[in-house]
Amino acid sequence: MMMNFVYLFATVGLIQGLKFMGDPARAKVGNMLAAASVVLALVAVVVATGWAGSTNLILLIVLLAVGTLIGRTWSNRVAMTAMPQLVSIFNALGGACAVVLGLNEVYGTGTVVESKLLGSVLILTNLFGGAAFTGSMVAYLKLDGRKLPRPAQIHKVLARTLLVVLLVGLVYYIAMPVDPSIYPALLLGISVAALAYGVFLTLPIGGADMPVLISLLNALTGVATLMAGLLFHDPVMIIGGILVGATGILLTLQMCSAMNRSLAGVLAGKIVSGKSTASEADQDIRSISAVETASLLAFSKQVAVVPGYGMAVSQAQRECFALQEMLKESGVDLHFIIHPVAGRMPGHMNVLLAEANIPYESVLEMSEVNNTMEHYDTVLVIGANDVVNPAAENDADSPIYGMPIIRAYKAKQVIVMKRSMAKGYSGVVNTLFDRQNCKVLFGDAKESLSAIITELKRI
Amino acid sequence: MDLSYTITPIDGVFVLALSLLLGFEVIKNIPAVLHTPLMSGSNAISGIILFGGIVQLLNTPMENGWTIAAASLAVVLGCINLAGGFFVTHRMLSMFSVKRKPAKGRNA
Numbered sequence: 228m229m230m231n232f233v234y235l236f237a238t239v240g241l242i243q244g245l246k247f248m249g250d251p252a253r254a255k256v257g258n259m260l261a262a263a264s265v266v267l268a269l270v271a272v273v274v275a276t277g278w279a280g281s282t283n284l285i286l287l288i289v290l291l292a293v294g295t296l297i298g299r300t301w302s303n304r305v306a307m308t309a310m311p312q313l314v315s316i317f318n319a320l321g322g323a324c325a326v327v328l329g330l331n332e333v334y335g336t337g338t339v340v341e342s343k344l345l346g347s348v349l350i351l352t353n354l355f356g357g358a359a360f361t362g363s364m365v366a367y368l369k370l371d372g373r374k375l376p377r378p379a380q381i382h383k384v385l386a387r388t389l390l391v392v393l394l395v396g397l398v399y400y401i402a403m404p405v406d407p408s409i410y411p412a413l414l415l416g417i418s419v420a421a422l423a424y425g426v427f428l429t430l431p432i433g434g435a436d437m438p439v440l441i442s443l444l445n446a447l448t449g450v451a452t453l454m455a456g457l458l459f460h461d462p463v464m465i466i467g468g469i470l471v472g473a474t475g476i477l478l479t480l481q482m483c484s485a486m487n488r489s490l491a492g493v494l495a496g497k498i499v500s501g502k503s504t505a506s507e508a509d510q511d512i513r514s515i516s517a518v519e520t521a522s523l524l525a526f527s528k529q530v531a532v533v534p535g536y537g538m539a540v541s542q543a544q545r546e547c548f549a550l551q552e553m554l555k556e557s558g559v560d561l562h563f564i565i566h567p568v569a570g571r572m573p574g575h576m577n578v579l580l581a582e583a584n585i586p587y588e589s590v591l592e593m594s595e596v597n598n599t600m601e602h603y604d605t606v607l608v609i610g611a612n613d614v615v616n617p618a619a620e621n622d623a624d625s626p627i628y629g630m631p632i633i634r635a636y637k638a639k640q641v642i643v644m645k646r647s648m649a650k651g652y653s654g655v656v657n658t659l660f661d662r663q664n665c666k667v668l669f670g671d672a673k674e675s676l677s678a679i680i681t682e683l684k685r686i
Numbered sequence: 687m688d689l690s691y692t693i694t695p696i697d698g699v700f701v702l703a704l705s706l707l708l709g710f711e712v713i714k715n716i717p718a719v720l721h722t723p724l725m726s727g728s729n730a731i732s733g734i735i736l737f738g739g740i741v742q743l744l745n746t747p748m749e750n751g752w753t754i755a756a757a758s759l760a761v762v763l764g765c766i767n768l769a770g771g772f773f774v775t776h777r778m779l780s781m782f783s784v785k786r787k788p789a790k791g792r793n794a
Contacts, residue, residue, distance in 0.1 A: 245712055245727070254723055254779050261730070262730070262772040265730075265772075279744060279747050282748050283744050283746070286758065290762050290765065291761065293762060294763075297762075297769075299770065301774075310722060314722075314726050317729050321732045324733075324763040327739075327759050328757075331753060332742070335746070335750070335753030442725065458738065462701055468734075470713070474725070475728065478721065573722060577719040578781075581781045592718050
């Protein structure tokens, strides 16, 4: 009876904690509340389960200490720029945990699965957990810039085939009389197929579609937790799993709508090149030097920075802060305008800017300023491409047509910092460069910004 | 063994249906600035899958070496996910709050 109340407290705490995490002022409290609730529930699980021997309990405490220590070390060590990688690794571990649990339940503890409900739940635990595990591992390798096979049609074919195999396996189990003695083999087969599915699901997806993928993988682990909760009859796991699943699905859909693409479209892989006629050769690029940029900024009243993944790669966030401070001294206002899918994970740019001490108030969302972009005297685009491409608004043939963009082209002057003339992730020509008010500042974003700051100091 | 808190599969389905509605309700309309912390925070919560490992570990006699080993692996994997997720979310959110105060001061 006692335990029921402890469980109730933990569940309410978890829900309330997650709710607080959606409010900037209370997010930190929310996180601590959620963590405390989980610890409370953990103690309740241990007490309610009891233990076969005191060695089991000691072993558990040691393992929990080791896990906490490793988790803490990793989370302290990693740079904020590597946050998408860390989130992927953690997610992968959760998925791996589900697979080990599921297999151990049948092969280890010797549970004989006779009920179809129990059997299906166990299959689903391993299906979602397996796909989340390998999917997150591949996502990690991609984010970390490791060498992986190039996206190919065969990956998509394999992913679809495996998905069919998994569904057929599940339906077969539910519909057909399956002898409990062959259940372990079925579960193992499905686990292996799910692990392979995760790999081929993730391989063809990359670049700007990463935020969608990462939220989706997060949702998969949530569903795996939910399934494990049904397996172990544990309400905290069920509710926790659902909350995670719902968060992941909501974020996934939000990211998709920010790109005006369907989830199926994103999962199908890279955008197929459209029949857009514009080509690189037709473009007449006007370049600008760092010195000219500095004087342009000095004579502006309102300046905006549109950051993209290129800023994260070049680690230029601290220079952005320095530039903001510099300009503030001479009475120039600098805002940051963030596209919902900028970077490789939802909210990626916000975290980087926060790390560089850039005040929360000067970081704006696309929707807040998109109708008043002409008020900006100068817009600096740092390592972003597709999210400022006017073709999304006016070229119906463009593959990115319909994607909401930041209307940087409406500003009096746009300066795009670029390493080279490479196209954005979508491979679409950026018609922004054709505009009279657009100039390109070639070079590494960090070095260019430093040069601008040095010049501003001289002025 | 006191298992009074456990629920039947049908209870589970009820909890499932209700908390699904609740889940969407709790986290809709999140500002973009909190997307990453929310994701890593919810990522941490999914680490409670380790409870399953705890149940397996505590119920298995130590003689069943392989079962204990597998359950131990599950506990460590889940625990890294759980603890690491909460710690890194805390670190991220601290960054947000630290620089918000001076910003307000300057505006005043």
